Amino acid sequence: MSGSSYYVPHETKWPFLATIALMIMFTGLANYxxxxxxxxxxLTGLGLLLLVIYGWFSYxxxxxxxxxxxxxxxxxxxxxxxxxxxxxxxxxxxxxxxLYYARELSLPWLAGDGSGVSTNQELWPTFENVWPSxxxxxxxxxxxxxxxxxxxxxxxxxxxxxxxxxxWAHHGLKEGKRNQLILGLIATVLxxxxxxxxxxxxxxxxxxxxxxxMSSGIYGSTFYMLTGFHGFHVTLGxxxxxxxxxRCIRGHFTNQNHFGFEAVAWYxxxxxxxxxxxxxxxxxx
Amino acid sequence: xxxxxxxxxxxxxHQPSGLMRWITTTNHKDIGSLYLWFSLLxxxxxxxxxxxxxxxLFQPGLQLVVPGxxxxxxxxxxxxxxxGALMPAFVGLANWQLPMMIGAPDMxxxxxxxxxxxxxPFAFTMLLSTLFFESGGPAAGWTxxxxxxLQGGNxxxxxxxxxxxxxxxxxxxxxxxxxxxxxxxxxxxxxxxMPIFVWTWLITAFLLIAAMPVLAGAITMLLTDRFYGTSFxxxxxxxDPVLFQHIFWFFxxxxxxxxxxxxxxxxxxxxxxxxxxxxxxxxxxxxATASIALLSFIVWAHHMFTVGMxxxxxxxxxxxxxxxxxxxxxxxxxxxxxxxxxxxxxxxxMLFSLAFIIxxxxxxxxxxxxxxxxxxxxxxxxxxxxxxxxxxxxxxxxFAVIAAVYYWIPKWTGKMYNETLGKVHxxxxxxxxxxxxxxxxxVGLAGMPRRIPDYAVQFTDFNMxxxxxxxxxxxxxxxxxxxxxxxxxxxxxAADKSWxxxxxxxxxxxxxxxxxxxxxxxxxx
Numbered sequence: 034m035s036g037s038s039y040y041v042p043h044e045t046k047w048p049f050l051a052t053i054a055l056m057i058m059f060t061g062l063a064n065y066x067x068x069x070x071x072x073x074x075x076l077t078g079l080g081l082l083l084l085v086i087y088g089w090f091s092y093x094x095x096x097x098x099x100x101x102x103x104x105x106x107x108x109x110x111x112x113x114x115x116x117x118x119x120x121x122x123x124x125x126x127x128x129x130x131x132l133y134y135a136r137e138l139s140l141p142w143l144a145g146d147g148s149g150v151s152t153n154q155e156l157w158p159t160f161e162n163v164w165p166s167x168x169x170x171x172x173x174x175x176x177x178x179x180x181x182x183x184x185x186x187x188x189x190x191x192x193x194x195x196x197x198x199x200x201w202a203h204h205g206l207k208e209g210k211r212n213q214l215i216l217g218l219i220a221t222v223l224x225x226x227x228x229x230x231x232x233x234x235x236x237x238x239x240x241x242x243x244x245x246x247m248s249s250g251i252y253g254s255t256f257y258m259l260t261g262f263h264g265f266h267v268t269l270g271x272x273x274x275x276x277x278x279x280r281c282i283r284g285h286f287t288n289q290n291h292f293g294f295e296a297v298a299w300y301x302x303x304x305x306x307x308x309x310x311x312x313x314x315x316x317x318x
Numbered sequence: 319x320x321x322x323x324x325x326x327x328x329x330x331x332h333q334p335s336g337l338m339r340w341i342t343t344t345n346h347k348d349i350g351s352l353y354l355w356f357s358l359l360x361x362x363x364x365x366x367x368x369x370x371x372x373x374x375l376f377q378p379g380l381q382l383v384v385p386g387x388x389x390x391x392x393x394x395x396x397x398x399x400x401x402g403a404l405m406p407a408f409v410g411l412a413n414w415q416l417p418m419m420i421g422a423p424d425m426x427x428x429x430x431x432x433x434x435x436x437x438x439p440f441a442f443t444m445l446l447s448t449l450f451f452e453s454g455g456p457a458a459g460w461t462x463x464x465x466x467x468l469q470g471g472n473x474x475x476x477x478x479x480x481x482x483x484x485x486x487x488x489x490x491x492x493x494x495x496x497x498x499x500x501x502x503x504x505x506x507x508x509x510x511x512m513p514i515f516v517w518t519w520l521i522t523a524f525l526l527i528a529a530m531p532v533l534a535g536a537i538t539m540l541l542t543d544r545f546y547g548t549s550f551x552x553x554x555x556x557x558d559p560v561l562f563q564h565i566f567w568f569f570x571x572x573x574x575x576x577x578x579x580x581x582x583x584x585x586x587x588x589x590x591x592x593x594x595x596x597x598x599x600x601x602x603x604x605x606a607t608a609s610i611a612l613l614s615f616i617v618w619a620h621h622m623f624t625v626g627m628x629x630x631x632x633x634x635x636x637x638x639x640x641x642x643x644x645x646x647x648x649x650x651x652x653x654x655x656x657x658x659x660x661x662x663x664x665x666x667x668m669l670f671s672l673a674f675i676i677x678x679x680x681x682x683x684x685x686x687x688x689x690x691x692x693x694x695x696x697x698x699x700x701x702x703x704x705x706x707x708x709x710x711x712x713x714x715x716x717f718a719v720i721a722a723v724y725y726w727i728p729k730w731t732g733k734m735y736n737e738t739l740g741k742v743h744x745x746x747x748x749x750x751x752x753x754x755x756x757x758x759x760x761v762g763l764a765g766m767p768r769r770i771p772d773y774a775v776q777f778t779d780f781n782m783x784x785x786x787x788x789x790x791x792x793x794x795x796x797x798x799x800x801x802x803x804x805x806x807x808x809x810x811x812a813a814d815k816s817w818x819x820x821x822x823x824x825x826x827x828x829x830x831x832x833x834x835x836x837x838x839x840x841x842x843x
Binding site for chain 1: 334341343344426429436437443475476480483496497500501502528529530532535538542547548550557558561565626628834
């Protein structure tokens with residue numbers, strides 16, 4: 034627990050630049066949503082943000098490879114990443130909570146359960162609580178449900194296998210088996226992008242063939258927001274894994290010191306676990 | 319965008335000066351100061367809005383502003399005071415104090431620290447800019463309840479994105495606090511030997527990380543409901559506007575403890591120092607803080623008793639809410655027991671802390687009244703609620719921040735403030751805060767609703783008194799700013815241990831504290 038050699042960077046420009054990029058991006062996005070501008074500003078901000086992230090991380094990677102980080106710094110990163118993942122869990126919890134509330138409370142009440150009798154009688158006397166539902170006003174029109182068997186089940190298998198391959202790669206790193214490390218990572222990255230590709234196909238199928246849209250009432254809302262945010266996280270995770278893959282090819286990390294790898298692996302397991310929740314509560318039950 | 323390794327080394331040799339020093343700093347003291355000055359600025363902007371509200375409410379009828387603008391003022395006043403004044407003030411104090419209190423050189427993640435500060439001025443520029451929009455700023459209240467908030471003007475996505483950014487800033491800050499406390503303590507400083515302010519901040523950081531993402535989820539649903547056709551909060555689509563209230567308050571109630579737990583830590587530091595005794599019941603203080611934090615996740619719906627919940631829900635949330643009085647009572651009695659037979663003196667930080675105990679307890683008691691479901695049907699959305707939460711936030715949280723500034727400013731600057739002026743500031747603040755908020759209890763119980771620009775004539779007298787108090791309170795804070803600047807102009811004279819009864823590692827450092835707090839960790843036994 035000695036703090037005498039703890040590495041404190043003396044100055045940094047990256048956070049300030051990142052904030053400027055974020056402001057440009059969000060200002061552009063807000064104007065776009067208000068129908069006051071095109072996406073140009075948003076994309077400019079996003080591009081700047083990506084450049085800043087690239088610069089910031091390159092800098093950190095160089096510091097790490099330069100041996101500036103000791104065990105205590107490593108532990109700070111571990112705590113940081115662990116709590117960051119916890120914050121992500123809570124973000125998804127809000128959407129799972131909304132799904133629970135809709136299925137167990139708001140739809141039964143709209144159908145006349147509990148104290149919802151008069152709402153049902155006065156507004157939607159014919160409404161019955163059947164899941165999935167697009168609500169008593171039949172928002173977005175009739176739709177077909179996304180079945181759990183098929184692509185979602187395949188995606189579950191893909192993500193579970195990718196969890197194994199990343200662990201296999203980790204063992205390769207720890208035991209100095211370079212080929213195992215690189216092959217394991219390549220497999221994980223491929224599986225990740227295949228998952229995202231399947232999700233994209235599933236969305237286009239849902240929009241074009243099933244008439245299942247974001248505007249399909251509460252089912253469409255919860256379906257797209259939960260799977261959408263998850264897909265976004267998988268994409269991020271796959272990009273992070275790709276970066277780690279390139280770093281491994283360049284010979285970064287040692288069998289003792291490779292928290293960059295582990296952080297991304299933690300993140301990957303996190304999106305894996307969230308998917309299991311999605312598969313059970315969004316697709317299956 | 320890439321820099322080579324020589325450049326890294328070069329950067330480490332020279333120290334930028336002027337504005338660039340503050341933009342690029344990774345030092346916990348620099349960042350702490352940035353947070354505190356920013357918080358003071360926001361305190362005055364939010365306070366100015368409060369005075370617009372109180373000026374309008376001086377008399378019944380509409381005199382100064384149109385109702386729409388009045389609603390923007392109530393909304394913005396809350397958002398700015400909560401996210402701009404109080405939270406940054408506590409993070410600023412954490413930045414200054416945590417490394418010094420646990421014997422660390424700096425915060426654990428210094429670049430992240432810089433980022434969590436610099437998001438704030440930009441996010442607030444975004445938020446405040448909406449006031450100049452043709453369709454005005456947000457006017458649906460800081461709680462952003464749908465369907466009203468969905469019917470706002472162009473400000474809505476700007477407000478939501480600025481809240482996303484503020485949330486990200488808070489989460490990053492909290493991650494940094496946890497990593498610092500868990501990883502950077504001096505050898506020998508076990509968890510149960512940590513200063514109580516460190517403990518309260520550890521638990522607050524946990525609350526921040528658990529609660530802020532939930533707010534992010536709720537406001538994201540608002541955004542997609544408005545712009546992308548989802549129906550989370552639309553009954554016709556199978557959703558429920560009440561769902562927003564549940565998710566919002568699942569964040570919102572931990573949020574109010576985020577605003578008060580660090581204040582408890584400050585009071586638990588200052589009361590022993592000026593009583594010249596150890597804190598009574600250190601362990602029970604830690605357990606009480608943790609209990610309050612855990613309970614904060616199962617009480618949220620007491621904000622929504624009148625919304626039409628099942629009876630079982632009303633009863634559950636009533637009892638869990640009342641349960642919070644137990645650990646809070648433990649704290650209040652521990653503070654009193656700390657003072658019992660202490661050798662007390664009454665310098666300005668102690669005066670603010672004593673006022674905190676009494677006035678916060680009043681706010682706590684009115685909270686208990688509000689917790690009683692059947693009674694809440696009368697009080698809900700009246701000025702009684704306004705009186706309640708202003709008692710816990712103004713003579714509660716803000717008094718604690720002011721006390722902390724008086725208490726630690728000699729350590730930060732090496733300079734002692736003027737004690738006479740400090741006492742004048744205390745008495746003016748304490749008298750005016752009560753003139754402002756105490757009458758609100760009466761008009762609230764008599765039925766005056768909150769968030770309205772006009773009211774029935776029978777409420778006039780108490781409203782006039784409250785408005786006079788508010789302007790007096792505002793003026794008293796100008797004195798505070800004067801005291802701060804006067805202190806900064808003093809020569810460095812403060813002793814390393816500025817207060818006779820003060821305890822803790824920060825007082826072993828010179829005053830002002832060196833740029834890097836502990837280059838070699840101290841030994842704690």
